[in-house]
Amino acid sequence: MKWGFRWYGEQGDSITANDIRQIPGINGIVGTLLNKLPGDVWEVAEIQELKDSIEKEKIELLGIESVAIHDAIKAGTSERDHYIDNYIQTIRNLAACDVHLICYSFKPIFGWAKTTLNYENEDGSLALLYDQAVVDNMEPGDMYKLISSQSKGFQLSGWEEERLNKFNSLVEMYEGVTEDVLFENLKYFLERIIPVCEETDVKMGIHPDDPPWEIFGFPRITKNLSDLKRITSMVDSPYNGITLCTGALGADPNNDMVKIIHEVGDRINFVHFRNVEFLGERKFKETAHLSTEGSLDMYAIMEALIEVGFDGVIRPDHGRTLWGEVARPGYGLYDRAMGITYMQGLHEAITKANARK
Numbered sequence: 333m334k335w336g337f338r339w340y341g342e343q344g345d346s347i348t349a350n351d352i353r354q355i356p357g358i359n360g361i362v363g364t365l366l367n368k369l370p371g372d373v374w375e376v377a378e379i380q381e382l383k384d385s386i387e388k389e390k391i392e393l394l395g396i397e398s399v400a401i402h403d404a405i406k407a408g409t410s411e412r413d414h415y416i417d418n419y420i421q422t423i424r425n426l427a428a429c430d431v432h433l434i435c436y437s438f439k440p441i442f443g444w445a446k447t448t449l450n451y452e453n454e455d456g457s458l459a460l461l462y463d464q465a466v467v468d469n470m471e472p473g474d475m476y477k478l479i480s481s482q483s484k485g486f487q488l489s490g491w492e493e494e495r496l497n498k499f500n501s502l503v504e505m506y507e508g509v510t511e512d513v514l515f516e517n518l519k520y521f522l523e524r525i526i527p528v529c530e531e532t533d534v535k536m537g538i539h540p541d542d543p544p545w546e547i548f549g550f551p552r553i554t555k556n557l558s559d560l561k562r563i564t565s566m567v568d569s570p571y572n573g574i575t576l577c578t579g580a581l582g583a584d585p586n587n588d589m590v591k592i593i594h595e596v597g598d599r600i601n602f603v604h605f606r607n608v609e610f611l612g613e614r615k616f617k618e619t620a621h622l623s624t625e626g627s628l629d630m631y632a633i634m635e636a637l638i639e640v641g642f643d644g645v646i647r648p649d650h651g652r653t654l655w656g657e658v659a660r661p662g663y664g665l666y667d668r669a670m671g672i673t674y675m676q677g678l679h680e681a682i683t684k685a686n687a688r689k
């Protein structure tokens with residue numbers, strides 16, 4: 333496995349590439365260009381600048397998350413071909429810079445959602461929390477206000493002000509887009525980009541819904557095993573793969589993470605390793621990565637990844653905010669650094685035990 337860490341770049345993160353370099357066993361960074369809007373072409377010079385800012389610390393740019401998908405593609409409007417052309421150009425430009433992994437999501441209007449970004453745990457640490465009861469008493473537009481009021485001034489992916497300003501026209505754009513239509517629009521997109529991914533050796537990993545159920549009545553098509561199977565079979569190529577986010581999928585107790593890994597293991601192109609604690613019906617919070625801290629069996633998840641032969645990029649997903657750090661919600665340094673060390677410990681223990689069998 334390649335051990336990665338998400339980083340928002342020199343301008344957009346509270347931590348530096350050098351902080352990440354100091355984490356034991358790290359291979360590199362999963363990076364982004366924060367100034368890019370969905371539909372923009374990522375130019376070679378911009379990608380190269382990001383790459384240089386990472387490689388000067390003797391670590392690699394392991395992939396990008398996310399190259400966001402323009403709403404015209406997701407809603408299937410007449411403008412989609414133009415934006416797919418742009419996406420293809422971005423794939424080619426990333427490949428030209430020797431970047432071969434793209435994480436993306438195909439969610440209308442809302443990407444990820446939480447109802448508290450800075451929930452204070454008993455021990456004083458801060459975590460993200462989701463409570464469906466809060467969402468049920470909210471208008472969709474209020475979600476933007478909630479997220480931006482708790483973002484500590486950081487620009488949070490998927491919650492850009494440009495999107496908020498267009499909220500009503502976005503809702504109109506998605507009128508009539510059912511789950512089946514959204515699947516069809518994803519298929520149309522994949523049928524065009526995957527041949528280019530095969531040619532340029534760029535692997536795609538679709539990120540699951542977070543939370544993995546419908547919110548505000550908008551369709552969601554990456555919420556469980558049957559969705560993931562439908563997506564991987566609609567264009568049957570290893571380049572059409574999944575970002576296995578254990579904390580996103582795992583927030584629904586009906587999602588058996590070990591079973592999912594075994595069923596779609598050959599199509600997992602990227603792993604987000606995160607634990608969550610179930611607090612009630614459709615209510616959960618993000619926790620430290622250890623099995624003892626949440627509801628998921630992280631040992632069993634790592635064991636399953638090893639069993640299916642996963643050898644791609646894996647990174648600790650959201651951590652708590654600790655020890656007074658001021659950081660993007662979920663993306664502080666300390667909890668994720670402890671998380672990746674725990675992940676490496678699980679990996680070493682399981683692979684050495686397997687070797688002795």
Ligand SMILES: [Mn+2]
Pocket residue numbers: 539577580604649
């Ligand atoms: Mn994730």
